[in-house]
Amino acid sequence: MFNPIETLIRSVTDIDADPYSLGDFLGVDSRWCQRCGNNAILTAVQKLCAEEQLAPEKTVFVSGIGCSSRLPHYMGTYGFHALHGRALPVAEGIKIRRPDLHVFVTTGDGDCCSIGAGHWLHAIRYNMNITVLLHDNQIYGLTKNQVSPTSPRGLVSNTSPHGASLDPLNPLAATLGMSNISFVAQAVDWVPSVLYDVIEQAFHHRGLSFVCIMQRCPNYLPDHFEEYIKNPDRLVLLTHARGLQVEESIARRFKHREEHDPADLDRARELSMPRDRIPLGILYRNPEVLCYEDVRSGVEHLSVAERMAALEREFDKFTVDAASPQG
């Protein structure tokens, strides 16, 4: 509907303002180990912010605790370094109160799939318009080499000296099994263009977009991902007119490619299950799923007095009238 003033202000003529560059999104210098895969993810989101010209003061990165969760410090935007496992509920709180902000969540496999697993499932179901990046290095990095729910069986670590005894949790399959899912994708930190394209699509999707990123931890698992890096045949690139469209120069590197329609949930679930090859690209997308903030918007610009009056009105409904027989 035509909203005169809104359209007008949007057309504010400020032609000579400088566009944002990647430099506007740099925070403090990173303290990650050299060669850590987190660096690639950081670059990808900085590039996204610059390409999308997101106002730094309108953008917020929320994280829990872990190496990966340090990312907000390295961004030139707002950030919230929350408690371990609590990135998602904090992000949801921000989004419901300030739907105008671009909200990103960066979380580790420990942060999201272990201590934060409950929040993870409910955040998926609430489907708020947030971009979630799961940095899955299959280890607790920050606490120095402890086994994580996504570590492969048999992994020897400080907390599993005889090798991890359980099969790993599969974040992709778990997410695809939830209700109200609206965007599920996977990328790897060492193919930057695909990583960027996936995150870009995740950002443009309206709803909760869940991106699982395989992330190298050269410090504790130096050779862990080598087999995938050296042998791209272990990956299968998912492309589709409604999903990723990859330049031929990049696509050529993948021997295995599949035309996968992101609307096809059954195939997405099959692809997510443990097999020889791990899928790369957009597994599932459904823009029709309702966003929680659209049904339950918390935003009303009321003065303190107006707010008090509204509360009083609500409370009055529960006032017990001592004189009435029901009371």
Add this chain to the structure above:
Amino acid sequence: MNRMEEYGEELAAVRQDGRLKQLLRIHLGRPDAPSIGAEPSASDLAPALFSHYRGLAALRYDYPVVLLDHDADRCAVPLADIIGELIRSANSSEPGGEQYCRDLYQLEANIKQVAAKGTEQRLSTLWDTAARQCLATAQDARRRQVMRENLNSARGAIEGDGVIADCDPQISRCLFAHAGQLIQSEQGRQARGTLDELIAELRAILESDRMRSARATTADALRTSMGDTHAGGINFEILSSVLRSSQHQRPLTVSRRKRVRSVLKALKTERNRLRSQSGKGKSPRRRPATVTIETSCVAALEKLRGAVQHLVELFRALRIARLEVENRYDEARHDSFFEAFGVDQLTPEELRGLPPLFVHLDTDALDAENRTALIEILSSDLPIKVLVELRTIPDGIPMTAGPGGFGGWGTSLASMAVMLRTAYVLQTTAANLPRLAGEIIAGLRYEGPALFSVYSGPAEEHPLVPRYLHCASALESRVFPCFVHDPGRGPECAQRFQIMGNPQPEESWPMHEFSYEDAEGRAMSDEVAFTALDFLFMDPRFAGQYVTVPSDSWHPNMVSLGEYLSLSERHTFGKVPYLWTVDADDVLRRVIVRRGLIMAARRCHDMWRNLQELGGIRNSHALRLLEAERERAASIRDHQLESLETVEETDLPRAEAAPDTSESTTAVNEEAEAEALTAAADQAYIETDLCTSCNDCTDRNGMLFAYNEVKQAYIKDASAGTFRELVEAAENCPVCIIHPGRPLNQDEPSLDDLLKRASAFN
């Protein structure tokens, strides 16, 4: 050829038929017309097709209408629809369901009776009055109890409330004002939402500045803000010194604070103005202020010019506010810009943000100055919404010249406005205003000018024909057809222009089945057209144009008006057109129509035909194209058939092979490529696209390796490092995208070993 020769026999036949000659004389209005006929008195005759509607009060139609508060998308709903909806949603097959329906219909009839008296009351009030009347008629206490429950439950199920209006002389203005007020508060609400948001954000800027100020971080201030709960547990002196030493002390500059404050003040003033204008929220008790309706186009234009100045101030404040909120206000650049901010800086969209102005005009009271101003408005971009009411049709006919046509200023106004292209135009009669309330709202929401041209009938109602029926017949008779032109729907005529709400739009005149008894009491039935002359029959100004003839003078050459008008001029020769009418006792009469009026009816039909074309009905361009396409398709088909026959006999021709040069070109290209590759292989390079920004190489030697603008590495200066550094970086790069090439310095130590190691990456 003279007439005698052309019409030959026909003329001879007419000449010999005395009775026919008499009728023709009447039709042609000859001074020697016989006095067999009598001028009908309009007060006791009406067009026969009206006979069904005699008891209008007992029929359920679009009036009275409820002008619902608060909801622009349901701004006018017929009472009959509201009652109908209540009945539909109740289950009439349940026990008591039928009684429920009957009670509601009785209530509806009572409400209508009161509404017809023209009292401007709300549905809720009228409902209660009518309900009391209904209850008073109940036969006994039990029946009364059931009825009370029925009416109460129905009343509870009604959504919304509003004034009830009947089809009276004020209805057009009343609905216009009502819709205008809804739009005004709707737009006000949206604007207020934006303002509220900006105000909150500007306040937040000032508030966060205050929180950082020295005043807000004194021990006392902190103690007060935390309250007593922590009195013993916190040392506020220490907290204060910690806060003061650790916080970034970057207060707002004086000029920025001043600017934010002044803009905040301006926005608050605007918000308060909007609040007082549109009422607050959707509270049913608080009714928004009514809109101001101008009665002159000249005054409206004047007023709008004043509003532009206000708009400049407002947008100046809004733009500054937006820049401040986004932290993009740059004094060096913006101060001078806003200093000189004026009308010229407003964008077209901004200009369209002017709140709409409403004008109501009576065509009778339209002087030359106002006509000019009206045209200026309709061809502008300005959001001025004009309701023009016509009370007589044809308007302004020079009676001396005889009833020639319908092209008066008022009747043609809407069609002329369509040609101006920029205005939203709606033409309709008061009768179908309730059905077109959505179009009125669309016109008011449209960002440019709008014209609502409405025929609402003479101030004095016809004794036999109520106003609603009169207006409905103006529409039905094509004298005042309904159409909409909405430029907002697209640039093409097919998108913008619609003839809507007209009965049987495909037909020249709407056709109706008409049943009657003939003199012998036999049931007869006829297809009768409702024409412009049925409408004019009700107008005393044309009484002299109709002549009633007794049934003993009827003649086989008398043809009904619809049929007569469908004949070409040539075929009307010797025919006498008549109109079926009924008197107060339901006796059918034939009324001969004079020649002059036939011309008027043809003119009216012409204008209708033109609208049909614009609305895409039997559009002559389209028909012509269609015909041409049909011919083309037919000739292609013939041609194909022909060639099929020949193909059977001959072989299909073979395409001659062109000399293929592609192979040799490829060879040359490959050679050049290989050469370039060898040269390049000597140089160190990085596959930058594949870099994961892991910092490994850049940390080794920041002069040799560097990041580009998207933080991916490239060889910045190969001479700024050693070959060893290149090789080691290549070995450590997690994605193996560094290619060391060949050493620049041939004297570097252990080159042999390095070259061997490099070969794995070259």
